[in-house]
Amino acid sequence: MNSAAINLEELKNSFSYNEYRLLLSKIKLRLVSFKKNLPDNFIILRHDVEFSVNRALDLAILEAKESVQSTFFFQVKSPAYNPFSNTNLKKIMHLKSLGHKVGLHFYVSHIVQNDKEGLVKEFEKQKSLFEDGFGFGFDVFSFHRPPKWVLEIRDDIFCGAINAYGSSFFEFSDNPLQIKYIADSKHRWGYGHPIDALAFSKIQILIHPDEWTEKGEKDVGLFFNELIEEHQKEFIETLDSETKHFSDFKELYR
Ligand SMILES: [Zn+2]
Structure with missing residues (x-):
């Protein structure tokens, strides 16, 4: 293996902004946002914010400099951050002003298994918190750590909003054939590196901004x-x- 190849492999697992910029350069022309009637060939870039609003804003700024817009999902019941504190609210408004979409990262861990009615009620509750706290609404959401029974909801629209795990955006299978799903969960590329998956015509990439920093x-x-x-x-x-x-x-x- 030559040194350029070694460097690329090193870079591909560094969680640095250089790796992220390289990734954006490979995917930016195919990026679309969550919406109805997607084209046959697309990449959707999604961010679930779990721990750090600061890191979310930093990544949003990086993307804007690269002329990329994506969707950031924030929790409204997070034990790690309050999205409505004055400082965080300012940061999230800044992020939004860069052209990114902001959606709900829907916390469902406390819902009893198969309690669909409870799930709907909780959605309405978190939707109100979101709208009151931010002063704007959302049209797309992602489940936070969805259990199997929640992933079995295959509808694209749930309670009037786009479900990031709906069947047009996510294939619920151990071996997806149509839509490739890639995530950096647990600080590793558990489903392979996105740069190695570009042959798929439909891809959803989940990047947690918490995992990424300038130096990586x-x-x-x-x-x-x-x-x-x-x-x-x-x-x-x-x-x-x-x-x-x-x-x-x-x-x-x-
Ligand atoms: Zn999450």
């Missing part, structure tokens, strides 16, 4: 470490701005 981090332990440190830094800033007496201790956390 291949090692999953170090990746978690950096994410935790970023989160801690934000919390320290919150303690500092929301209390008067934390300033005596702030130095301890530098």
Whole structure:
């Protein structure tokens, strides 16, 4: 293997912005957004935001510089971030102003198995939270960690919104033949690297912005470490701005 090939393999698993820009350059001409009546040949780029609004905005800015628009899904019941805090709201509005779509990342882990009625009620609840909190609506959503019974809902439209796991966008099969699904979950390309899947005519790529940084981090332990440190830094800033007496201790956390 020559050194250029080795470098490409290294880059392909670095979770760095250089890897991401390379990926965009390969897919950008085929990108479409979630919509009815998709063409025969498409790539949909989707982002589920699990932990870091900062990293979501950074990725959104990178995409805008590359003239790419995609769809970012935010949770409204996340234990990791509050999308409606003033700082996060500003960041999400900034992201939206770059031309990206914003949708609901629908948290369903607490719904009892096969309780479709409960699922619909929860959707309506989270939809209201989303609309009230952001001041705008959404027409597309993605399930967060959908169990099998939820993935068995194959309709493209659920409760009036486009379901990112609907049959036009996602093939529910261990061996999909029509629509290739690719994700960076668990900080690895578990379904193969997107650059190696371009022969498929229909592709949905799920990229979690939380996994990506400018310099990247291949090692999953170090990746978690950096994410935790970023989160801690934000919390320290919150303690500092929301209390008067934390300033005596702030130095301890530098
Ligand atoms: Zn998720």
